[in-house]
Amino acid sequence: MYNVPLALVDAYRGRHLVVRSRDPDLISAALSTKDCDDLAYVQILGLSAPVDGLLRWECGTPLDLVVEKPTEELPLLYKYSPLLTDRPVRVSVPFAPGFGKVVRLAISLDFAVKLEGSQPAHSLAEELLGVASDYLYRPSVSVPVEFFHSLFLAFFRQEPVSLWAVQEEDPRRIRYVTDQNEETVGKRFIGMAPPSDFNEFVSAQIAGLITEGGxxxxCEFVDSCxxxxxxxxxxxxxxxxxxxxxxxxxxxxELRSDLAACPTNGTGAA
Ligand code: SF4
Known part of the structure; x- marks a missing residue:
């Protein structure tokens, strides 16, 4: 799969695509129902542009609303709410001051959520752990909040998981194509030299870190991280x-142990 700017769709036609643009109207004008079969989803970068074109767009393609400035864009989330009638909508939120408020509003509006960015500032620790607590324990939360959701499910099922894959940054599965038509791992890699071997990138990254002895x-979470x-x-x-x-x-x-103690599972008290 490839994440490409709208301007490069023709060059990647026939591949499985994520298409991104700042202008929702351009997306709806350029991509027809015929193109929709190739689309995994569409990314709208920033929330400031009008959404009228998307409301009339005949493709039921899922949308990813990429928040860039959490505090400024918070109130703009409301205008995307009607789009949920026709398609799944996710809100991607960067680790930046105010991100917790955006996550909470997105959840209350029934948008799925993805947290983006890999190195949250230590000043955001309280906000990050508060959002995790909401995701885990607030009964009103009924939408997935990634990457928490996939990690929690994997821990619950005791299955392997790769955070790189969850965050759509495993280049064996998806490549990010820059506006200059250069393939890289993801948007946080823009401006850096691409890896020499995309397929080995994740294993080389962790092997190098372990060799360095840092x-x-x-780390108890190295297998998933x-x-x-x-x-x-x-x-x-x-x-x-x-x-x-x-x-x-x-x-x-805790959830596994609660379920195991449940009489219907045959492992609890009679
Ligand atoms: S494996 Fe552990 S120490 Fe390494 S980046 Fe992940 S959480 Fe940090």
Whole structure:
């Protein structure tokens, strides 16, 4: 799959695509129902443009609303709410001051959520753990909040998971094509030299970090994280991130144990 700017759709026609644009009207004008079969979803970058074209767009393609400035764009989320009638809509929110409010409003409007960016500032620790607590324990939350959701499910089912894949940054599955038509791993890699081997990128990243002997070596979450939070700064401290991992893992363990104790599962008291 490829994440491409709208201007490059013709060059990638026939592939499975995520198409991105700042202008929802351009998307609805340029992509017909015939194109929709190739689309995984469409990304709208920033929330300031009008949405009228999307409301009339005949494709039921899922939308990803990419928030760029959480505090400024918070009130603009409401205008996208009617789009939920025709298609799934996700809100992608960067780790930036105010992101927690955007997540909470998105959840209350029934949008799925994805948290973006790999190295949340330590000043955002409280906001991040608060959002995780809402996701885990607030009964009114009925939409997935990624990457929490996939990690929690994997911990609950005791299945392997790759944070790179969850965050759509595993280049074996998806490549990000820059506006200059250069393939890279994801948007946080723009401006850096692309990896020499896309297929080996994730394994090379974690192998290098372990060889260096830093925080990843011996990290209890290395199998699911593979050094995701060590990009771009390899000296980023993972204290908050590890608290988050532990919170999700503990909640999954509690749920498993509650279910195991449930008489209908045959393992609890008679
Ligand atoms: S949580 Fe941090 S230390 Fe652990 S594997 Fe991920 S990046 Fe490495």
């Amino acid at each position: 925080e990843c070596r011996g 593979s050094g995701y939070f060590k990009w771009p700064a390899r000296n980023y401290r993972c204290d908050t991130v590890k608290v988050l991992f532990r919170t999700l893992a503990e909640a999954a363990r």
